[in-house]
Amino acid sequence: MPELPEVEVTRRSFADAIQGARVTGLRLGKPLRWPIGVDPETLLGSRVGSTQRRGKYLWLPLENRGGLLMHLGMSGSLAFLEATPAPGAHDHFDLHTDRGLLRLTDPRRFGAVVWAAALDAEPVATLLGGLGLEPFDERFDGLHLHAALSGRRVSIKQALLAGDIVVGAGNIYACEALFMAGIDPRLPAGKLSRPRADKLAAAVRTVLGQALEAGGTTLRDFRDAHGVAGSFQMQAQVYGREGLPCLRCATPIRRIVQGQRSTFFCPSCQKR
DNA sequence: AGGTGCACCTGATGGC
């Protein structure tokens, strides 16, 4: 489910409400991607700080007690609830506080909740260490993108998705950004010209920004922490539109597979 | 070092 816009929309939907809350209990459901790595008892009584986002990860600082790194995987979502309903089959992590319950629902369990003493302490430091620039970081521009892509033989689509150059664009937004920039997703990354790198960097920011404004993309189950769905799927130009006419030129949108993931593009508007 | 494929897990959907 969640790419950067969905994670950021989720963060904004509960960060203020949970900040300053006192942890009163933790409940672990079925195993997630990694063990939490801490005795839940040791976190009781700590205060929640200001929730941060890095890439598609969220960092929940716990005053004097390190913090929790959360990832939503493919199917995860967070809810911040006033009441404390009994956990359902896919509710695998509950953080009870005196201001409400932060609950992770994740059917596929590719998500994670991992404790660390600090953001720069293991295992979090390693998980975040390989991440590229934030798309809205002023250092992320065509110059940076072009330099980072030089010599790389993978397709530009896969290079975007890898997250080691710029974070945040997953399968939907990588496709959409490449469409916006008019770039064929199969183009070898190292062959992208400098002017087109400028265009692509701008497109990544624009697409992610538009998705953020739309409250994210809800294909089936994405909700923010108050249950509000996103609407960016209404504006998607190529993602999920195989065989339908390109909204710009009416050529049928194509679907191909790159790195075992679907890529959608317009064979006429997007050039090598 | 960069590229490739696999692994993790559950549910929805479509064809026969």
Next chain:
DNA sequence: TGCCATCAGGTGCACC
């Protein structure tokens, strides 16, 4: 209705 194959918003890791 049942069964099987395919697909899905992510990413760390082993291996070449």
